[in-house]
Amino acid sequence: MPTTDFAPERRRMLTMLGTGAAVAGLGALASATPATAAHATASASEELSTASYGSGSGAGSGPAGSAEDELAIHRLLETYLFAVDTKDKTVFRTLFTDDATLTVMAHPDGTAGIVKSGIEAVVANLDGAAAWGYSTHVTANAHVRVTGRYTATGDSHATAQLVYPATATAPETVVVRGIRYRDEYVKSAGVWKIRKRVFSPLWQYNGTAVQIAYPN
Template identity: 85%
Template sequence: MPSPASTDFAPARRRMLTMLGAGAAAAGFGAFAAATPAGAATPAEDLATTASTSTSTSSYGTTGSVEDELAIHRLLDTYLFAVDTKDKTVFRTLFTDDATLTVMAHPDGSAGIVKSGIEAVVANLDGATAWGYSTHVTANALVRVTGRTATGDSHATAQLVYPATATAPETVVVRGIRYRDEYVKSAGVWKIRKRVFSPLWQYNGTAVQIAYPN
């Protein structure tokens, strides 16, 4: 058990340490203030500015919101889903009525076959019947939003399974793709107004049958 003397000293010691700590903190803050140039933001101000900027500015430095960018990325994913499922109903909802789709363009985006208007764009999906199954996967995408319009430049890989013929076995075509896009936001929904599709590289292989257990 501590002696009465040590018990009496404890409150005084705590007061002394508290005063010393407060003095050190004040001195440290004074030194920081002296070292900070006039007009410079404090760490707290920098943090507040960063938080404000992150919610109002696109992650790619443009004027669109993060929500707009996410909506466009979902649009890109939905496009690939509609192609893989050959779903014309979903495919139609992704384009504006005056959309253009250029297919088989050169790697630099030039030339190619242009489909103009929503009906021609949707009809192009008929080409997907050439293969039995497919899997399209987005590799990367750069989206720049400015108000109600945006541009996109994305890459994808496609695995296309072509059925066997009288002269060839079932074949898997693996292809690298680049999409150059223009988007527009109407009634709160982002749609593709222009898309240029460029195949970049490709290789073919013989398909291997899957052995299902039942």
Template identity: 30%
Template sequence: MTPQALADRQHIQDLLVRYCHALDERDWPGFHALFTADARLDFRAFGGPAGSAAELADYLAGVLASMRGCQHTISTSRVDLDGDEARVRTAAQVMMVSAGPQGQDHVLFAGLWYRDHLVRSPGGWRIRQRTQEYAWTHNLPPSA
């Protein structure tokens, strides 16, 4: 593996981690900085929309505002580099705390895969396309 490929992989991993932190910190400017201007996101696997990064940020802000807490984590990324583009499949786990019927904490878990098409830009690697794939859920409330 070349030094450039190793550096690219590290930058890509950092991009994916920054996505998790942007969501958990509700850092919407940081969220937008992760994507190309023409990025398309598809979150329909969990009942969300498909659309631009701005449209998904609005949707996610609403979802996260209703949560008492959340934590997004990723692991086991498979990165296929091809020059200034990369295809990445990453396992993700999301833990969220919402209010239960009597006001108590209700903790739910979701497992998913992110399928990403990344491109190298003047500002570094960015997500051009992100699709969620359903893997599993645990302890969803009846209304979900």
């Protein structure tokens, strides 16, 4: 019968196609499902929205959410605190995108605050560090989530010790402050930078500084 004669021929055709072609066929079938189509659309949208940041050497290398990306962002957080303590505007400038925004003195829930828009306004905010003589910022904990090839978010805590010089009415004072940073990052030319940062002081206490007795 025709159906009986066709079966061996069909088996021979499948054998000729081989495993690689069969796998490709399954991939094509999977790509036609609604869930996969939605995922592809979301990925394309992400690529378009971050295209201006993803260009350049090394951009987008490695899988999204790789340990390498997370480590790079943790280093970014540490470098930020170092630049603040050393009052180094040159380093500070390299940590932000040109269109970055920095919100300072936001409420603990991240609302309100004073917004600095654009790289020049963000860098100028470091002038406020002149109010204290010395400072030490220490990262307490940080939760970093890489959301795409060129995008990530972060929520971190730090402790700041700020030494304010003596005045005519007050001795040298140490201000100890708990801080929370809510961030958005982008990968630009293979380097992670801060595109948005919201700085919220959470708690604070003050004390009188004690002079260090150096041996010579």
